[in-house]
Amino acid sequence: MTAPMIELVDVSREYGSPPTRALDGVNLRVERGELVAIVGPSGSGKSTLLNLIGTLDRASAGQTRVAGYSVEKLSDRQLSALRAHSIGFVFQQFQLSEGVSARDNVAAGLLYTGKPARERRAVATEALERVGLGHRLLHRPAQMSGGERQRVAIARAMVRNPDLLLADEPTGSLDSRSGEIVVEILRELHASGTTVVVITHDRELAQRLPRRVGIRDGRIESDERDTVLAVSA
Amino acid sequence: MSALPKSRLRTGDLFALGLHGVRVHPMRAALSALGIAIGIAAMIAVIGISTSSQAAVREKLAALGTNLLTMSAGKDLLGADTKLPPDAGTRVLRIDGVETSGWTTEIDYHVYRNDLTLPGETGGLRVRVAGGDLLATTGTALASGRWFNAETEKHDLVVLGAGAAEAMGITEPGNQVWLGGQYFTVLGILQPSLLTPELDSSALVGAGIAAERFGFDGSPTVLYERSSEERVPEVRDLLPATINPEAPNEVSVSRPSDALAAKNTVDQAFTGLLIGVGSIALLVGGIGVANTMVITVLERRREIGLRRSLGATRANIRNQFLMEAVLLALLGGLVGAGTGFAVTAIVAASNGWKLEVPVSVLIAGVLATVAVGAVAGVLPALRAARTSPAVALSS
Numbered sequence A: 001m002t003a004p005m006i007e008l009v010d011v012s013r014e015y016g017s018p019p020t021r022a023l024d025g026v027n028l029r030v031e032r033g034e035l036v037a038i039v040g041p042s043g044s045g046k047s048t049l050l051n052l053i054g055t056l057d058r059a060s061a062g063q064t065r066v067a068g069y070s071v072e073k074l075s076d077r078q079l080s081a082l083r084a085h086s087i088g089f090v091f092q093q094f095q096l097s098e099g100v101s102a103r104d105n106v107a108a109g110l111l112y113t114g115k116p117a118r119e120r121r122a123v124a125t126e127a128l129e130r131v132g133l134g135h136r137l138l139h140r141p142a143q144m145s146g147g148e149r150q151r152v153a154i155a156r157a158m159v160r161n162p163d164l165l166l167a168d169e170p171t172g173s174l175d176s177r178s179g180e181i182v183v184e185i186l187r188e189l190h191a192s193g194t195t196v197v198v199i200t201h202d203r204e205l206a207q208r209l210p211r212r213v214g215i216r217d218g219r220i221e222s223d224e225r226d227t228v229l230a231v232s233a
Numbered sequence B: 001m002s003a004l005p006k007s008r009l010r011t012g013d014l015f016a017l018g019l020h021g022v023r024v025h026p027m028r029a030a031l032s033a034l035g036i037a038i039g040i041a042a043m044i045a046v047i048g049i050s051t052s053s054q055a056a057v058r059e060k061l062a063a064l065g066t067n068l069l070t071m072s073a074g075k076d077l078l079g080a081d082t083k084l085p086p087d088a089g090t091r092v093l094r095i096d097g098v099e100t101s102g103w104t105t106e107i108d109y110h111v112y113r114n115d116l117t118l119p120g121e122t123g124g125l126r127v128r129v130a131g132g133d134l135l136a137t138t139g140t141a142l143a144s145g146r147w148f149n150a151e152t153e154k155h156d157l158v159v160l161g162a163g164a165a166e167a168m169g170i171t172e173p174g175n176q177v178w179l180g181g182q183y184f185t186v187l188g189i190l191q192p193s194l195l196t197p198e199l200d201s202s203a204l205v206g207a208g209i210a211a212e213r214f215g216f217d218g219s220p221t222v223l224y225e226r227s228s229e230e231r232v233p234e235v236r237d238l239l240p241a242t243i244n245p246e247a248p249n250e251v252s253v254s255r256p257s258d259a260l261a262a263k264n265t266v267d268q269a270f271t272g273l274l275i276g277v278g279s280i281a282l283l284v285g286g287i288g289v290a291n292t293m294v295i296t297v298l299e300r301r302r303e304i305g306l307r308r309s310l311g312a313t314r315a316n317i318r319n320q321f322l323m324e325a326v327l328l329a330l331l332g333g334l335v336g337a338g339t340g341f342a343v344t345a346i347v348a349a350s351n352g353w354k355l356e357v358p359v360s361v362l363i364a365g366v367l368a369t370v371a372v373g374a375v376a377g378v379l380p381a382l383r384a385a386r387t388s389p390a391v392a393l394s395s
């Protein structure tokens, strides 16, 4: 039996003093190969949850296991290694480097794996082709549309072949057509075996994904699966 | 659960990341490196100029030799002027190692361009009796004319030092000057004497004519001798007793090359001042780099968050910004070293010196900038490394 991709047990995250709870006793289990939407109103704790799963933040209480590793027990170095090799991120604001070409932005996704620059570029070119930007290799982010930029950001997450892809409102800054293309790419990644977790405001988009976790005031409020695709643990 | 592969950043990539700031904000980089450039340029120019000038002096001394010693008759116990014994010039040759000797005696007569010049206007010129092998011993060459021989030293002839000839406007032998109440014909004119500048302002006459006309008693007041270089210390010890066995204490011995070396050494206080100014510029430059780095780290929080999400460790982030600070300082250091070198080259060329900047100084200058950059960058870099990735990404 393989370990689940994500396993949160009674996880809380508090901010400031007096502490306010952004997450409050969350239990969540995501198997390898799932495609999950996280939905909820603004301020409900979605980004906080995703940062914990992505090991960019540590929980105030509870246990967080990602890809079989207990996040609490790992050092900063080890968590960084886990991110470098196993976790890909996509952000609402793309987070691309301005003065740098699309290809070099994507190649940066392999920077901390120690691969030589040549190899990084080759893989980046391939990834850009996969997201349909083979003709935009040397364009700067400023010369591209929002949808294209987000595809560059996804390509950057893809180059490492991550086991887990985390996307925080990837379509939030895009028009519906560009958003559609982005969702399609995420679906393809999922089809090729990557576990994908997507935060979205978009109810309609969420409905089209096989599993939807609803969150409100830092608590998981609902967890629906399309029965056909449900995987038994 | 398999062993976790490591997160790893190649050294070459770290260098490339360090250049990021310079690439994105070249103007800012140039301005913040300027202070360091000025500091290093000042220090290297000061040291380069001083070593080049010292090298020039050393070269000059090597040509002139450091084996010339000068003995002067001092004062006796009662404070009266003394004279060296008349045979001092030949006695000194008996010392092992002494090769040549020559002497002069200052006499109380004056020299003028002609008999119309007012007696007070001596122009600082002195009349000296010359004897022995004076020119070879002092390393003074004739510019024109000739030196005395056994015959000519008995006649109304004078050899002028370079300064004396110039002061009286005499450019060639054969002219006449008014000396001790009669006209003397110029026999020769000397070139400037670097080791014995007292000859420059002298009008030299032969011992024969001096004895006849000026009551010269044959006693030198200044004696010059040259020995082999390695014998100089022993010769120096033996000289007083050899020349004047009765009163060795009255003889004072000096080495003109020492005085020349001291005179040509760049003023220590001035050098110290410039080095001080250079260090302050370097310090201010370091503060400038630190300031730029603080701003850079604040501006690039999102980038820091992104890199952390891509797998950068805290150490990777710290090293990136440390590298950036060091490269920024190094940029200033290299420009400064180049400028300092160029300034030294210009000064050396205009003084006719051979350019000499110790490589160790250039290396030390560049290393100093690396150290300044590292110190300036360490706090901003640590702050960058401490930034929480989740917070940085949402800023």
Ligand SMILES: Nc1ncnc2c1ncn2[C@@H]1O[C@H](COP(=O)(O)OP(=O)(O)OP(=O)(O)O)[C@@H](O)[C@H]1O
Residues within 6 Å of the ligand: A015, A016, A021, A022, A040, A041, A042, A043, A044, A045, A046, A047, A048, A049, B391
């Ligand atoms: N760094 C922080 N310091 C203090 N409070 C924070 C911090 N980050 C988040 N919070 C608080 O935690 C709560 C959850 O925030 P979070 O960003 O997870 O919400 P969200 O569901 O992602 O909202 P949105 O849909 O607007 O992005 C909010 O009340 C927010 O103010």
Ligand SMILES: [Mg+2]
Residues within 6 Å of the ligand: A046, A047, A048, A168
């Ligand atoms: Mg959010």
